[in-house]
Amino acid sequence: MKAKVLSSSLMLLRLGIQLALGFRHSLSLWTVFIEFSCRRRQI
Structure with a gap:
């Protein structure tokens, strides 16, 4: 269970x-x- 939560949090x-x-x-x-x-407009 703990490993599953850890892997999902790592994926997130x-x-x-x-x-x-x-x-x-x-x-x-x-x-x-x-x-x-902007530069093109100035020219």
């Missing part, structure tokens, strides 16, 4: 880390995109 932890990494990646992509569009 891994899922959360993957989600956080994906969110950070998309956020950086968005910032780059916004910067690029």
Whole structure:
């Protein structure tokens, strides 16, 4: 029983880390995109 709970919590932890990494990646992509569009407008 204890091992099952531990493995499930580990899976949840891994899922959360993957989600956080994906969110950070998309956020950086968005910032780059916004910067690029702003620079293009200035020219």
